[in-house]
Structure formats: structure tokens, C-alpha cells
Amino acid sequence: MAKRFFISHAGPDKPLAIELKSLLDGDAWVDLFEIELGQILWHEISDGIEEATDFVLLWSAASAQSRWVEYEITLAFTRWLEDRAIALRIICLDDTSVPFRLRPFLQARDAKSAPQIADALRRNEPAPVPRRRFFNRNEEIGTIEEHLYSSTTAAVWVCGVPGSGKRSLAREALHRITTGTGTVATIRVTEGVAEPELNLLVAGELRLDPAEAGASLADITAHTSQMMREFTAAGGVFVFQDAEHWLAENGTLGRLAEQVISAVTEAQQNTDRLLIFTSRRRPRIDSSLAEAIQSFYLPGLQPKHAIPLLRSHGADATDDELREVAAELDGHPLALEVVAPQLPLTIASLLDKRHEIATDLIDPARIQDNTWRMLEVLSLVDGPLSGHDLAEALGLAADQYTSAVDEATSYALVRLGSSGTLTLHPLLRDYYLRSFRKRPDYAAQTSALADLLLTRLRSLADTDDGYVPALLSTVKVLGLSGRLNEARELRQGLIGTLYETGLELFQERRYELALEHLDEALTGDDEVDLPANRVRMKTLANLKRMPEARELGDRLVRHYPEDAGVLRDRGRVEQIDRKWSDAISWYEKALPFRRHKAQLYADIAQARVRLQDWPGAAAAAKTAIDMGGDTPYALSTYSQALEAQRLLPEAKEVMSRAVAREPKNARYRYRLGRIALQLNDRQTAMQEFQRTIELDPQFVEAPLSLASIQIDEGLIAEAKATLAGVEESPAAPAGVLNNVKAKLALAEGDLATAQTSAEAALREQRDAQNLTVCIRVAIARGEARDLSVGQVCAQVKLWAKELDALGELASIVDLWRRFPRYFD
Structure with a gap:
């Protein structure tokens, strides 16, 4: 195979690059030399690298400062990572430090002339590409x-x-x-x-x-x-x-x-x-x-092939250690790539990483914000933006953009398309899209990206390689911006794109706009329209148009009586309308026709939770888990049902598995803390509540629970600080907030505030926690002689009856043992 060299260099080194080109056997491509002045295009460079067999970098102080050289390095390194047949060959012209990722590809140092460099390239064959x-x-x-x-x-x-x-x-x-x-x-x-x-x-x-x-x-x-x-x-x-x-x-x-x-x-x-x-x-x-x-x-890689893969991505360990890693990850190539820089890890951590591959591959704390924002934009646009456009959309300078691309490729998060545009690994798109949707300026950014895509599309001829992906992405992003009319003007009849946009809008809970797109996607052909109609059914239900949702659902069931997806969606309509028993009936009808039934059993479990049928919920959730559906959702549901039956050690064990599977889920962390608290494992409870606050500062229940434990542990200053962070939040449940305030006032001996707060809490919600704090305040007032023993006994008797009716006899006994004279 004839060689074709791509010679990357900075402006001051151009004469050397041109001379080197003339000396190399075969063909060579010198950037900027073969592009007419004024016609420097990103895709011209990417095409040159795509066609090259060898990427030759003339490394010098000048090239280290060149944004074009950095861009070319990024493209070449990405292609190398993508298992393409290109050799990276670095020639050092001076003592400028070589980036760490490029050091394995050094061919020569201090080569001063074109003949010396050509001789080094002929004499020193590059190391085999690791994929081989x-x-x-x-x-x-x-x-x-x-x-x-x-x-x-x-x-x-x-x-x-x-x-x-x-x-x-x-x-x-x-x-x-x-x-x-x-x-x-x-x-x-x-x-x-x-x-x-x-x-x-x-x-x-x-x-x-x-x-x-x-x-x-x-x-x-x-x-x-x-x-x-x-x-x-x-x-x-x-x-x-x-x-x-x-x-x-x-x-x-x-x-x-x-x-x-x-x-x-x-x-x-x-x-x-x-x-x-x-x-x-x-x-x-x-x-x-x-x-x-x-x-x-396609099974996982064998250890003899997985070990070189791990080493090529930065793993530093013995062969035996890496063989164990490969076995734990089943030879999964992407998992190996992601884990390699993080080694060494314990076996338990490795097992967790297997699940992170499907959810959260990269901790945002480990990569720079520019890279994260780039991944979010790619999740929405899905590929057709050029590097220049992408950098413009992110407001990044050339060096910032290339640094973001560098980091994303080093983690195997992005791929380089044949036209030089970046695409996000499909496994990660949903994750980063969810992250993007959480941004407060999501709508404005989406509209701005739609404008940018429109501009790019208008600059392309319909015969251009990138025209079709750009068209489809532009239509979709316009739709997500609420600009359906503009999308229609670009091309009529893109029923698949309209459906996909409607589905994403449904997932964003923008139901009116979703319905508009889904209606537009209908053709009148029942088979073609089935996916859109299934989403329309649930969209109508979420819009509270229940008669229309049920009518559409019943029509689909008549036409597709053995389609498990249709039957499940029909049950979802009833679940949206809080008709839990009806929802269960539809889920059960779908079971015989579902190949993998675990998700349906998880649905049944959740509906039984709503009915407070705890044994039934536990049985359904366990069935889902035993059938391989051990998702964090199913584990959490099972734990909830066990907790409700007071099987607390089992509930904690199952909830711990859910947290291990999805460690950044604040709600799961909080539920694990609540179970630990009921088991009197206060240290674990405090740790989980603190971690919940770190993951989601808006999760107001966590600081309230943490402050309550801190009060019990005598950490009054810490409790005050925790409570201050949530006290003014409108999302804080008044009953819980006043309960904690009452406990804090009690701890400080402020009985007037304790009385006011306890009464306010009880007015909001007459539950066991608020009844208990009222009893404690009354007893404290009796001990301080603000109330007579008889007055306290009368109040305690009434509240204790309510507690007993709630099944809280243990709480009454505990208070009786500590203050017997108020329970006569």
C-alpha cells in the first residue's frame, strides 16, 4: 500500500515541510500548501488526514503555539483512537516539551534538515497501531x-x-x-x-x-x-x-x-x-x-487482547491485575477504555463501573466545563456542526475548543465523522441530553443552535456530503425550539424526524408542542403511524384529555391485541389518571406477549406501591429483579415495599444496591439515609443526607432530616447552619420545617418558640413525627412548670391515642419510660 504522509507544521517551519514533501517516497500532503490562499477550510484539513496513512508532526516551539497544528493533532489522534489505519510520527525540531499523549509516537529528536527527517521516517517504522x-x-x-x-x-x-x-x-x-x-x-x-x-x-x-x-x-x-x-x-x-x-x-x-x-x-x-x-x-x-x-x-474481548487495550489508554498495572480487570468487565471494550485511566480499582468498584457504562461514564468533576458543555450541545445537534461552528456556539477560542475535543476523545466520548464533524457516542447521548435540559438557558440555547444550523444548512448544496444530516438535525432542533413552521418550510413529509422530535418533547414534558409534532407525523397508515400514536395516547393523557386518550388506546388495542408495547402504554394511560388497579390489569394483559417481562413487573410493583399493597409490590419488584431487571428503579421500589413492611435490614441492603448502581441519584441516597435512621444507624444516615445535599442542593428534605439528626446528636451549631440553608425555601414542607424548628428550640430551651413551631407543624400534618414533638414540648413545659402535671397529662393522653392509632406504640412506650408521671 502506497504511503501518503500528512505533514503538520507551523508557519515558520513551512520551508522545511515543503522540502520534506519532495524527499518522501510516495505522496505527501502539506497543510496550507495545497489549499488556495483564502480557501482555508476545516474540512480540507480533515479530508487530508482522513486520506493519510502517516501523520507526521514537525514539533517545535512554533507548532506548540499554533492553533492549526493543535487542531490537526486532535483530528489525527481521534482517528487513531477510532481504530483507523493511520500512524502518528512525531519529529522534534527543538527542545520544546512534547505533550504526554504524543510521546509514544516519537520518531526522532533534534532532526535539523529535511533529508535527516526523511531518512528517520524511512528507517524507523512506526509502532503497530494498537488495534492490530x-x-x-x-x-x-x-x-x-x-x-x-x-x-x-x-x-x-x-x-x-x-x-x-x-x-x-x-x-x-x-x-x-x-x-x-x-x-x-x-x-x-x-x-x-x-x-x-x-x-x-x-x-x-x-x-x-x-x-x-x-x-x-x-x-x-x-x-x-x-x-x-x-x-x-x-x-x-x-x-x-x-x-x-x-x-x-x-x-x-x-x-x-x-x-x-x-x-x-x-x-x-x-x-x-x-x-x-x-x-x-x-x-x-x-x-x-x-x-x-x-x-x-459479539462477546467481550479475550484477556490477551483486552490487556493491550487497557495499556493503550493509560492503565499501569501488572498483566495479572489487568487480566482480572478484563474478566470483571467481561472484556467490554468501551468499559475498558473508560476504566483504564482510573486504575487501580477494587473489585467492588469495578462492578459498579459496569453499570456506570449505561448511565454516567464520566464524573463532571473530572473533566473541564467546556468539554461538558460541548458534549451537551452534541447531544442535541447530533453531529452536523463543523468545529468552527461548534466553537462559536460554545463561545470558545480555538485553543479552548481543541482542549475540549482532546479531553473528550481521550475518554472515548466522541467520534470523528468522515467530514471532520464530531459526534457523541450513542451510548452517552441521552445522558448528556438530560444534563443539557436541566440548564436554565436550555430553551434559549436550543433556539440559538437552531439558528446556527439554519445558517450552516443554507451554506451547503444539496449534493454536499453533509447536507442530509444537517437537514435532519436542523428540522429536529427547530421543532425542539417550538418553530415547527420553519421546519416545515425546509422539507415536507419527514415523518420520522417529526416523530423523533415529538418523542423528545414528550420526554421533556412539553406536551402541547409534542402533540403538534406527533399529529404532523401521521400518515393515515396504521402500521406506519403506530409509534406516533402510542406516544400520542400518553401525551393526551398527560394533557388530561382522558376520553381521547382512552379512545385512541382502545383502537390501538383492537388493531394490535398481542402487541405488548401497546398494552403497556394503555396501562400507562390509566396510571397517569391514577387508576392503579386498571393500570395493573393492562400490564398483566401485556405479560404473555412480552419477550422480556421484567419491566412490566416493575410497572406492576410501582402501581401496587400506589395502592399501598406492600406485599404485592414486594413480590412484583422481586420478580422483576429475579428476571434480570435489577435496575435501580426496580431495586428502589422493592426496598420501599420492604421498608413499609418494617423489614428494615433487607430494605437497607436492597437500597444500597440501588445507590451503588446509580450513585448520583439524590433521591436514592435520601431513601437510604431514611432507612438507616430507622435502624438507628445515625452515622450512615448523616452521611447519606449530606451526600444528597451535595448532589442536589434543591432537595429540601435532606437538609431537614440532617438538621434533625444533628439536633439529636447535640450538634446544635451544625444544625442551625444546615437549617439556615433551607429555611427560606418555598419548597420546604411546612410541617417538616416547623417540626425541626420545634426540636431545635427545645434543644436550646426556648419553649415559647418550640410551642409555636410544634403547633404549626401539627396544623400542617398530623403524623407521628409531629405528634411526638408536641408531646415532647408539652412535657418540657411541664418540667419547667409552665404547665401543671394535670394539663400536660390531658394533652399527652389525646396525642398518645392518635399515635397508637397510627401504629406508633413504640414511640409512646419510649416517652412513658422517660417521663412516667405524665402517662398516668
């Missing part, structure tokens, strides 16, 4: 190759957990077994890819004209099929990433998966043609298609 050592999926690559040359196989589904390397496998396999450029067309599937979007994506990937705007779905489908047939007949291979979105509720192929497979399949004529799907879920293939459609599960 640790990727090693030869068996799976062989499987794909066999199916490519099989006359019966039309499609292969590569399945595995998120981050297991499915897309890398497909890319590597096709890199090895196909030749020529343009032989692989990659389509990323999302919930927003329906027939119109698929047509645009295929046309854009193949550089063909899409179907006419406004064409019927039948015509659009026929046009897409024709493009695909011609491409595969010429030896092309399609890769559909994240194709789990094209599977039905029960795991069978959805309509779009069936469409693309039928478009290119010919009985016994499939040699040299193949569709590859990567998916988190494994499809259920009908027996009639068992030969034509194959699937296999």
Missing part, C-alpha cells in the same frame, strides 16, 4: 466474509451490548474484504429514520438524487429500493448502525428492516452482496428467513 494487537476479531470477521460470499445470506446482524465494538467490527471487516473507495455505504439508524429520512440518507451516501419532496410513501420506498439494488449489484455493501430501532416490540423485523432486506435479496443470488446491521438487540428471525438472515452475538 487488541482488536483481533478474526473469527467474527471471518463470519462476515463467509456470509458475503454465500449465495443464500442476504443480511447479517452483529449484536451486542452498547460499546462492545459492533461498528468497529463491521468497519474493520469491510476494510479487509472489500476494495476500492465508495464500496461501503453506512447509514445510522435512529428513532427518527422512517421512509423519507431513509431515502434522503441513502441518496446522500450514494451521491444520488432523492425522491421528490412530497412523494407518496410507496413511491419513496420504491425509489430507495432501486438505489439500493443498483449499489449492491455493483458490489456495494450497506451497513445500518443501531438497527435495534428497526425491530418490533417482540424482536421481529420491523417494516423498514424488511424493506431494505427485500430490496437487495434475490433467491440463491446473494453472492458478493450483503447488508450488515449492528444492533443492541438480537432479532427474532422467522423460520422462512433463517437462511437469508443470520445473526451472531
